[in-house]
Amino acid sequence: MAEPCHSSIFEKAIAVMPIDANTYSAHLDPSWCIATVPHGGYTASILYRTAATHFAQKAAAGKNRPGRSQEPIGLQISFQRRTFAGPAIMTVQEIKLGARLSTIHVTLSQTKDESAAATKARDRDDELEVKVLAYITLSLPDIEESSSPVKGTWDLSPPSPPGSLRGGLINFNALAADGIDGDWKSGPVAPRALHAAKHLKLYSPSATLFPKTVEERATQVVDQWARLVPGGTAARWSNEAVVYLTDLSLAALDRLGAMERTATGTGEDTAKVTTGTGLVQFWYPTVSMNIDLKTRLPLQGVEWLHSRVVTRMLRGSRADLEVLILDQNGELVATSTQVALVVDPARNHKGRESSGKL
Template identity: 65%
Template sequence: MAQPSHSSLFEKAMTVIPIDSSTYSANLDPAWCIGTVPHGGYTASVLYRTATIHFARKYTTRKQLARSPEPIGLQISFLRRTFTGPAILTVQEIKLGSRVSTIHVTLSQKPNQPATTKKLAYGSELEIMVAAFITMSPPDTEQGPVIKGLWDLSPPMPHGSLSDGSIDFKALAEDGIDGTWVLCPQTPPALHAAKHLRIFSPSHTLSAMRLEDRTKQIVDQWAQFAPGGKPAKWSNEAVLYLADMFPAALTRMEAMETSRLLALEGETGSAKSMMEVPFGQFWFPTVTMNVDLKTRLPPQGVEWLHSRVVTRMLRGSRADLDVMILDQKGELIATSSQVALVVDGSRNIRGRQDSGRL
């Protein structure tokens, strides 16, 4: 059996096993955590896989299509902090149609689940941690030309070394630098989920910045998928992981929260604007994540994807994040709109009694 484009490691991490016609089991992998909490994008990949398996099973007996329905949109609410280890996923069919279907998927775990838990008994006392409405559509129904509206990235993407300003991706991959783009430093050890990709950013965004400048920065990144540090390709499932993976955007949110707290303490003006941005004192739990999958990736996957991440406002430690994901040709692959909180970073590693409910 051929290895999937996104690697056998990622495939294993999002394995979903049927229990009955509407119930599935999964095991949330500690290698895909931020601190001790499974990463939101990785969890979204598990939900995506649950939906595709559910419809693949259903359509083997219902009707024959070249390909069974696949997700085109996900509306996810992260209700409680998840744990590593076993989880139960339950599918409720809300509406089944020939063109568009909608299901409701919940991910449940045992409250205060210990890290040593290996298996959950279906029907035991479980608590819903994540809930999602997932919209499905058969790829067969999306044939024909693509009509595009008039839009572009503004400001434009930073330039590469080629004469037309584009990036030499071969040089970027081999040398870690091309034009203004450079390989980002490794993330802190606790950010396990961030170790599965190589991120390249404009060099000026990686240098020390004043607090005021950091809050206003535009976050652009090119990324290669590398589960366990080994090269792989971006797949449709992996796009969900990427939609929630943007270290530089979190640094910007950290600056915004620091600025807000200083303003509450009466710090204003030049002293505040000249401060450098600390990093690592906050945690950014995702509350909601809405993803629109615009283009399905080919079965062989793609090597590079670009993300632009914008935060318009942080208010009361609550921030918005808008993400656009494009391929090397500028084709729009996905958009994501998220709400995240900025909280004390130590809550990510303390017990459930301290940090389970936000």
């Protein structure tokens, strides 16, 4: 069997195994965590795979027309409690089964106590608690792929920084080989605790990588190009991997940290630091996430994806994020709206009793 375009490493990390007709198991991988907590986008990729696996199982059992297995086009996710690296159980409730569109409700559950995962039976309901809830909408891939998009009047504003080619296009071969092209440059690099971000190679506008004051970082436009490099090995973006990417932008996290310091009066406008250096001062748990997959990627995947991340307001350490993901041709691949908190990172290292709930 050919290796999936997103690599065998990512495939293993999001693997889902059927237990019965409506129950599945997975193992949340520590190398896709933020400190000790599985990354929200990575967890969303497991939910995506659960939904796809569920409908593939139904098709294989003859409960759908042959070759008519539906796949996710939208996810509405609520993170109820802190997850941990280790075994997880996903339970599927079928809300609506349609010829073209279907909706399911998925719960991701783990043991109440992280240490119990290694000592107790994992399939007893009384030992599990719900960590993540999701409503997932699915559609037929052939319908999505055969439909020609009708574009509105929307465009990126302000425009994305230019590359070196005519018309401002980016020379991606040069960017990959040399780490620089036009106004784009390799970076930032993920801090040590952000394990999940180390599977990306990021490229940012050069100006955002220069030292900036807190005020400048709090108001900067966040753009990035990203390549998928699980375990440091180049791979290509798949539909599951796009879901992971919607929740990962180091510059956006840096901007949230600067906004929090502005709100609390702890920032020094005269002290300039490089984007990314302040990330370890805060933890940014995702509270809720809505993902709309606008374009299905080809089976062979794509190498580059562009993210534009907007935050309109932070108040009471709670911030909104709007994420747009586009391919090299400027076609919209996915959109996401999220709610995140900016909190003390010690929550990510403390025991279950002090940091299990937000």
